[in-house]
Amino acid sequence: MKSFTGAIAVINKALYVISGIVLSCMVMLTFIDVILRNFGHPITGSMEFIQYGGCIVFSFSVPFGTMLGAQVIVDLIIERINPRKKRIINIITRCVGIMIFLFIAYNFLIYGIDVRKTGERTASFKIPYYPFAFALSFSFLMQSFTIFCDLIKKVKGADNE
Amino acid sequence: QEKVMKLRLSVFWPPQHPHTKLFEQWGKDVEKVTNGRVTVTVFASSTLSPPMQVYDNTVKGIVDVGTALLAYAPGRLPLSEVLQLPLGYRNGYQGSKLANAYYKKFKPKEFDDVKVLFLHGAAPGFIFTKKPVKSTDEVKGLRIRANAENAPIVKALGASPVTMPVTEAYDALSRGVVDGTLFPLEALQGFKIGEVVKTVIENYGVSYLTSQFAIMNKAKWNQLSPEDQKAIEKINDEYNDKIGRQWDALDQKAKEFAKGKGVIFLEVSKEEEAVTVEKMKPILDDYVKMAKSKGLPGDEALKFCLDYLKKNP
Amino acid sequence: MSDTAIGMYSIILLLALFLTGLEMAYCLILIGFFGFTFLMSFPAASNLVIKDFFDNFTTYSYTVIPLFILMGEFASNSNIAKRLYTGAHKWFGHIPGGLAMTTIAGATAFKAMCGSTLATVGTFSNLAMPEMDRYNYRKEISAGTIASVSTLGMILPPSTVLIIYGLQVEQSIGRLFIAGIVPSLMIAFLFMGVVVGWVSIKPEMAPRAERATWKERIAAIPEALIILIVFAIVIGGMITGFFSPTEAGTIGTVAIFILALIRREVNKGMLISAFKGALKTAIMVLMLIAGSSIFGHFLAITEIPMIAAKWASSLPIPSTLIMIVIILIYLIGGSIMDDLAFMVVATPIFFPTAIQLGYDPIWFGILICVTLMIGGLIPPIAVYVFILGNITGLPFGTIYKGVIPFLSALIVALVILFIFPQIALWLPNLMMGVG
Numbered sequence: 001m002k003s004f005t006g007a008i009a010v011i012n013k014a015l016y017v018i019s020g021i022v023l024s025c026m027v028m029l030t031f032i033d034v035i036l037r038n039f040g041h042p043i044t045g046s047m048e049f050i051q052y053g054g055c056i057v058f059s060f061s062v063p064f065g066t067m068l069g070a071q072v073i074v075d076l077i078i079e080r081i082n083p084r085k086k087r088i089i090n091i092i093t094r095c096v097g098i099m100i101f102l103f104i105a106y107n108f109l110i111y112g113i114d115v116r117k118t119g120e121r122t123a124s125f126k127i128p129y130y131p132f133a134f135a136l137s138f139s140f141l142m143q144s145f146t147i148f149c150d151l152i153k154k155v156k157g158a159d160n161e
Numbered sequence: 162q163e164k165v166m167k168l169r170l171s172v173f174w175p176p177q178h179p180h181t182k183l184f185e186q187w188g189k190d191v192e193k194v195t196n197g198r199v200t201v202t203v204f205a206s207s208t209l210s211p212p213m214q215v216y217d218n219t220v221k222g223i224v225d226v227g228t229a230l231l232a233y234a235p236g237r238l239p240l241s242e243v244l245q246l247p248l249g250y251r252n253g254y255q256g257s258k259l260a261n262a263y264y265k266k267f268k269p270k271e272f273d274d275v276k277v278l279f280l281h282g283a284a285p286g287f288i289f290t291k292k293p294v295k296s297t298d299e300v301k302g303l304r305i306r307a308n309a310e311n312a313p314i315v316k317a318l319g320a321s322p323v324t325m326p327v328t329e330a331y332d333a334l335s336r337g338v339v340d341g342t343l344f345p346l347e348a349l350q351g352f353k354i355g356e357v358v359k360t361v362i363e364n365y366g367v368s369y370l371t372s373q374f375a376i377m378n379k380a381k382w383n384q385l386s387p388e389d390q391k392a393i394e395k396i397n398d399e400y401n402d403k404i405g406r407q408w409d410a411l412d413q414k415a416k417e418f419a420k421g422k423g424v425i426f427l428e429v430s431k432e433e434e435a436v437t438v439e440k441m442k443p444i445l446d447d448y449v450k451m452a453k454s455k456g457l458p459g460d461e462a463l464k465f466c467l468d469y470l471k472k473n474p
Numbered sequence: 475m476s477d478t479a480i481g482m483y484s485i486i487l488l489l490a491l492f493l494t495g496l497e498m499a500y501c502l503i504l505i506g507f508f509g510f511t512f513l514m515s516f517p518a519a520s521n522l523v524i525k526d527f528f529d530n531f532t533t534y535s536y537t538v539i540p541l542f543i544l545m546g547e548f549a550s551n552s553n554i555a556k557r558l559y560t561g562a563h564k565w566f567g568h569i570p571g572g573l574a575m576t577t578i579a580g581a582t583a584f585k586a587m588c589g590s591t592l593a594t595v596g597t598f599s600n601l602a603m604p605e606m607d608r609y610n611y612r613k614e615i616s617a618g619t620i621a622s623v624s625t626l627g628m629i630l631p632p633s634t635v636l637i638i639y640g641l642q643v644e645q646s647i648g649r650l651f652i653a654g655i656v657p658s659l660m661i662a663f664l665f666m667g668v669v670v671g672w673v674s675i676k677p678e679m680a681p682r683a684e685r686a687t688w689k690e691r692i693a694a695i696p697e698a699l700i701i702l703i704v705f706a707i708v709i710g711g712m713i714t715g716f717f718s719p720t721e722a723g724t725i726g727t728v729a730i731f732i733l734a735l736i737r738r739e740v741n742k743g744m745l746i747s748a749f750k751g752a753l754k755t756a757i758m759v760l761m762l763i764a765g766s767s768i769f770g771h772f773l774a775i776t777e778i779p780m781i782a783a784k785w786a787s788s789l790p791i792p793s794t795l796i797m798i799v800i801i802l803i804y805l806i807g808g809s810i811m812d813d814l815a816f817m818v819v820a821t822p823i824f825f826p827t828a829i830q831l832g833y834d835p836i837w838f839g840i841l842i843c844v845t846l847m848i849g850g851l852i853p854p855i856a857v858y859v860f861i862l863g864n865i866t867g868l869p870f871g872t873i874y875k876g877v878i879p880f881l882s883a884l885i886v887a888l889v890i891l892f893i894f895p896q897i898a899l900w901l902p903n904l905m906m907g908v909g
């Protein structure tokens with residue numbers, strides 16, 4: 001089990017690094033575009049790079065973001081009940097989370113296969129949509145694994161403060 | 162009692178917009194001709210579906226009826242891209258009638274996953290500039306905002322296309338991030354662009370159609386009885402005509418609005434227009450090549466459209 | 475059960491679900507999905523969820539969120555922010571609440587260049603919070619200042635909310651921008667008033683420092699000047715059209731990066747920590763946006779927004795009361811869903827009523843923006859408070875103790891604006907003529 005949790009963490013971190021690299025490429029591209037445009041030579045379609053670069057940045061930072069605690073929780077009540085009940089509620093909500101993202105990952109897979117067939121692609125550079133759909137599917141699959149790791153921790157009672 | 166089919170219709174125009182009202186009227190007429198078996202609720206301002214997703218969301222049944230730009234389903238409707246080429250459209254009525262006639266003639270397979278109610282669109286599309294200009298030549302070297310699908314038109318004129326969301330066009334023009342824009346006349350008022358530009362170059366050589374679809378979820382359509390289908394088909398033809406006229410009326414209003422803001426409408430000579438038409442040729446050739454590579458009759462579609470425009474000025 | 479009733483129950487269910495500690499974004503997805511399944515169909519709902527994710531994740535304007543947050547992260551990780559606050563402390567530290575006021579001025583200026591209120595709260599939670607901690611400001615006052623001042627961006631140009639309002643109701647966007655200036659300055663001053671009042675009642679909230687010597691103060695100027703130059707580049711570049719508001723975040727990031735490079739403050743640790751923080755905050759915001767649009771699309775088909783609006787417009791009461799009802803609806807709507815989403819849904823319906831009652835369209839736009847600012851701060855869905863809480867790790871109780879005084883200032887501003895429409899209309903009428 002430990003090696004499973006470890007592997008998830010490594011993959012999530014790798015996705016997060018990719019998303020950071022894409023973000024820095026977006027910074028550079030925009031900077032160069034602004035300079036060139038003011039000399040009369042804009043990079044045509046730079047918006048599309050930023051737009052779909054953003055898609056990679058956002059989707060690849062989902063699972064590691066969750067590990068870093070990027071999901072907003074209303075803890076008004078949950079922090080005030082007794083640890084035993086809190087643990088049970090936590091286990092239930094983790095299971096719900098896993099189901100949600102497995103379901104989303106599956107539907108993105110279907111969507112990816114579908115847009116591959118319909119041939120939808122970006123307007124400027126004609127990049128097909130389907131790799132983005134598959135990337136999203138993979139990220140959300142990792143997201144559900146990440147929540148699963150959290151569940152294991154909760155079941156073991158690691159955070160029984 | 163018969164079961165009532167409730168249709169949810171998505172438009173991106175705001176609720177007061179005449180086109181929104183027109184689609185509401187369409188809904189009422191549908192209810193009337195089907196004796197109340199079908200009701201329609203219109204959701205304005207993209208509250209039901211983001212504009213870029215309308216086509217696919219109609220296929221998937223998130224939306225029952227939807228209207229949006231053909232360009233918002235990029236790559237999915239290759240043969241119909243002929244409609245957005247710079248064919249020299251005179252007005253939105255002509256464009257809307259042509260779009261519909263084209264659909265009826267070719268029945269392109271690419272639309273097979275939906276029921277097409279009718280096609281329509283805004284025209285003429287022209288270049289508007291922030292600084293006053295005296296001829297189309299002066300566009301050379303300028304940074305012109307354009308949608309991705311129209312970027313080749315800008316390039317062919319020797320200008321640099323800049324793509325950005327339509328909602329940013331106003332701010333970008335007012336601050337000078339770009340020197341001009343390619344837009345249908347209607348945008349002068351619809352997006353308030355008339356407030357921030359000085360010249361509209363009325364060069365029909367670049368005039369393209371912002372082509373749009375009005376489509377329905379296929380499963381929902383197939384659930385209708387043949388009589389109801391027939392009755393709806395009949396009013397669709399009327400509405401294709403009505404929306405075409407309304408595009409025209411909006412253009413006239415937008416023109417008045419812009420003139421009120423001091424915008425100059427620059428008429429260009431026949432020679433200048435002819436030069437521009439020549440410059441647009443490679444764009445038409447590229448389309449035919451692209452269609453051919455997909456095994457589609459692009460040359461026939463193009464010829465049909467050009468002939469139609471000649472015959473119906 | 476009618477569609478509307480289903481909608482009402484779902485809202486209650488959503489609020490209950492929040493309390494279980496299930497992540498807010500997940501709650502929104504879940505209720506939106508089941509509601510849509512119930513009213514439309516299972517396949518439609520399954521597709522709705524992924525289509526909304528896809529659409530939001532590929533929306534160009536949302537890319538400003540990570541880019542602006544990255545700029546803030548660079549500023550705080552390269553000690554630039556720290557030195558700026560040190561300088562501000564030398565100059566204003568002896569004034570009660572001086573740093574809180576610096577934050578108000580700073581965030582107002584920052585928003586003027588960045589265009590995103592969510593980016594502002596993300597940036598200042600990272601940047602200003604630790605600095606105010608350093609000078610022993612109580613958490614309540616620093617958190618309250620940051621959360622409240624971040625909402626100001628809604629009426630401060632270039633405001634996305636105002637652009638969309640202008641397009642929706644066909645009003646001049648330029649006029650709306652200008653109309654937002656005086657009210658936003660008024661609110662900034664009211665906020666400063668809150669700081670002064672609060673600190674004079676409870677001096678322990680913001681400890682006063684020894685008055686720094688003039689020598690120390692002058693020594694702090696070059697530091698501040700460099701930052702001011704970066705600020706000037708970003709704002710100046712935007713006003714002159716060198717780049718667009720969406721690109722300003724990138725330009726600011728590059729400028730601060732170059733500055734840090736010159737000072738040899740760029741290292742691996744600083745880069746990693748900046749990117750790590752920026753991505754974390756960005757994905758937090760995006761997940762919430764995606765969740766709200768799924769829930770929002772479900773709420774749209776229940777037709778609740780339309781029905782509420784029609785009901786208010788048909789009430790047989792004086793126009794001022796109708797207007798107050800409309801504002802209350804915006805307040806409730808803004809407090810339970812995303813501000814922009816609610817405005818888009820509700821404005822088309824209330825706008826005609828407001829106009830029929832003889833109110834000015836520009837003024838109405840500014841008024842509902844101030845209402846939505848309040849909505850963004852009050853529970854159950856108080857995005858600004860949630861983001862701040864998540865970044866700083868502060869409990870909501872503490873943040874709310876800080877937010878309430880500023881919230882009352884916002885309500886005062888709303889009342890003033892309601893009674894004196896000229897506050898919004900004077901400047902645009904002066905600059906663009908009476909329209």
Ligand code: NA
Nearest residue numbers: 809849852855
């Ligand atoms: Na709220």
Ligand code: NA
Nearest residue numbers: 808811813850
């Ligand atoms: Na809100």
